[in-house]
Amino acid sequence: MADTAVSIFLERVRADGDRPALRLLAAGGAARDETLTWREWAGLSRSFAAALVAAGLRPGEHVAVLAGNGVEWPVADLGVMMAGGVSVGVYPTSAPGQVRQVLADCGAVAVVVDTDAQLEKVRAVRHELPHLRIVVATQADGEMDVLSWAEWIASGSSALAALPEIGHELAERTHGARADDAAILIYTSGSTGEPKGATLSHRYVLASAASIRDTLGFRHGDTALSFLPFCHAAERIFGLHTRILVGMEAGLVADHGRMWEAARDFRPTIFGGLPRFYEKAADALRREQAAAVDGERVQWERTLFLGRERSRLRRAGESVPAELEREWAQIGASLLERARGMFGGHMRLATSGGATLPLHVAEYLDALGVTVLGGYGLTEHLCAAFNRPDAYALDNAGPPMVGTEMRVAEDGEILIRRGALTFSGYHGRPAETRGAFTADGTWLRTGDLGSLGDDGALRVQGRKKELIALSSGKKVAPLPIEAALAGDPWIHQAMLYGEGRHFVSALIVPARPALEAWAGEHAADPDDPSVADDPRLYRSIQAAVDRVNAGLSNPERVRRFAILPLPFDGDDLTPTLKLRRTVIAERHRDRLDALYQEH
Known part of the structure; x- marks a missing residue:
């Protein structure tokens, strides 16, 4: 048998x-x-x-x-x-x-x-x-x-x-x-x-x-x-x-x-989820932190300070001083128990897939003792890359998994050598099956752009097919820019747009904690849809966009954006919570077209 x-x-x-x-x-x-x-x-x-x-x-x-x-x-x-x-x-x-x-x-x-x-x-x-x-x-x-x-x-x-x-x-x-x-x-x-x-x-x-x-x-x-x-x-x-x-x-x-x-x-003991679940956990913990006063507030700050240093050392492959480990565990005992308790209290390993976990979420949870290992894969070859429990980073997908070999093509596409871990083909679609591989049939074409570091770790930089081709001929990969935007405390979600246009624009959903804090300062209702049109909120979001733009080339920078009152949800997302770009763009066509008027 x-x-x-x-x-x-x-x-x-x-x-x-x-x-x-x-x-x-x-x-x-x-x-x-x-x-x-x-x-x-x-x-x-x-x-x-x-x-x-x-x-x-x-x-x-x-x-x-x-x-x-x-x-x-x-x-x-x-x-x-x-x-x-x-x-x-x-x-x-x-x-x-x-x-x-x-x-x-x-x-x-x-x-x-x-x-x-x-x-x-x-x-x-x-x-x-x-x-x-x-x-x-x-x-x-x-x-x-x-x-x-x-x-x-x-x-x-x-x-x-x-x-x-x-x-x-x-x-x-x-x-x-x-x-x-x-x-x-x-x-x-x-x-x-x-x-x-x-x-x-x-x-x-x-x-x-x-x-x-x-x-x-x-x-x-x-x-x-x-x-x-x-x-x-x-x-x-x-x-x-x-x-x-x-x-x-x-x-x-x-x-x-x-x-x-x-x-x-x-x-x-094992928890595997999509980024959204970890985002919700981090949001809940941040709300508790924001509500803390006096000694409890000091406890949060000290625990996170020590936890971030502990995380930095662990990710760098350096030993954590016993004194730091002891102080972090003692001072933060109740907070670490609370963070781990959200996942049942017995979890020894957490993984995230389907999309990139925002760095600020991963760093926050890691500082509280919840290390979330990220990876990369696709249906056609699920076991592509993954961080390891004893050697991990929070800003990449890790090295190739056991049994996988990968390389990056000249145009930046991630290629995976065909083998036992690779799918057999698309049902009833021989031409598309052939097109999924290089001409010699040896390498699976993932359709994703990325790079391999000196340590062998994979960094995914976006979808090849999702490249935004500007009217100038420049091409922009939206995924890393959207991830950078969502990494700002002011921004929960972002989708870049600009195919055939002469600059990049974006649809932006504000982060709920920042929105609520802003509303409290400006006597506004965070649940009122009209708040998305408030120029004061726009200026705050603009500052966040400017911070991201500072690290981008001129064609990649977000020149204009529209604020959405509600998160992308339902039909806006695939079952694995990726953006359905064409659906979102059509839903918000008027807002997007308005961004290019008189420009």
Whole structure:
């Protein structure tokens, strides 16, 4: 039997069968606490797989899951692969048209949904999906065209018990899979165009999980929350399949809005999140700091002073003097406990991905004992670069991960050598698959711009396709400038604009703490949308823009900007919280056009 995602899962079941594997958390929005052992998980997945085989699933066909972070996701994911199928995720936030697009593109023959709302999305487009034969809903509503989750699992169990040929066929498919067979189809978030399905082989899954384990030092017995969408590569590979390989228990958070409550209840040792979660933690701590008075205020200031020096020494690879470590730990004991307590109190490792964590946030948390390791990857090659627990920086993505080799092309594009960690291609798109690699097929073209330092660490400088081409012919990479703007205490979010124009402009969202402080000084209401047009606020933001502009070349400088009263959210962002630039630009077309009048 080849090493596949299923074979590694079954090895884990044999080793840890009666240990908890999945824990559905009431604190995370579930109806009740529920624990599944590795053996119970395997039994449900086998029944799910048998139901697929009995229903006529052919090897290589696609089965989709449109659901949140409940037990159905991991059970279905392994079940599909046991049956020889390819597991496809659909973002829970998808509109009906987006659901149709994914299911039609992959030709899904079955889909699992977990709520009435998700079921209605499928029903709305089912007439456009001729390949879709099976719909399984956690809570079916009695309609003839939908099976309940309980009915589906029971049908698989019955088929195994009554039909020996089903068990035989299932065993053949489970044990006959090859490492290069397709295991998973992950759709990119589509920030720059129509989503494409990236095919990931069993080899990709296992090599990536091993690279994550070896790079970050995950170990048997670690625990982690699962609150990011399973349909994204980070949670599917970095989360689910790495946890299987290592032997980690997962706390499933059904409502990511209750993630902090879930962390306090589950107390994970590993915390992997997007930058926004760490920004919220830092904002909450800063509010406590701002409210501190007298001795407590002195405690905050001294702790942060010592913590920043400690962080600087650690990042430089120098030893921290015992006296500094002792004073920081003693004076800041209650503050450090508070910071770590936000993540459950038992966290030994925190990671951030999907976008760049603002430097001021990373530095602030590190000074309070929460070191957040940043990295870089993409669906097509998730394990690209990552900082290490014992050697890290806060302003870069770290050196290549175990098993990865990268270089930078003459035009600045980051290239990754094709190997076991690289995807197999885009489903049904041979031309785009060829275009994803260099002409000789050796290097994956990431589409990102970057540089490699003398220490081998990667600095990502923006998207190649997102370069703003000014009418002068100059090209501007927006990502590092936006990150610098968001690093100022006055600015929460920024998006640069200027394609075809003769200078760079920006849409800017003020940072809430700074806005509230300004409003208090000027007798203004920070929640009044008209405050964005106040010239006094504009002057304060202008000073922040000027600070960033001072470090930029003339074509890169933000000449004019508009203040937005509300943050980018919802349709403005991809599921991994990257800016949908074309959507935002169209939404604010009048404001942007006004910036170029009489210029």
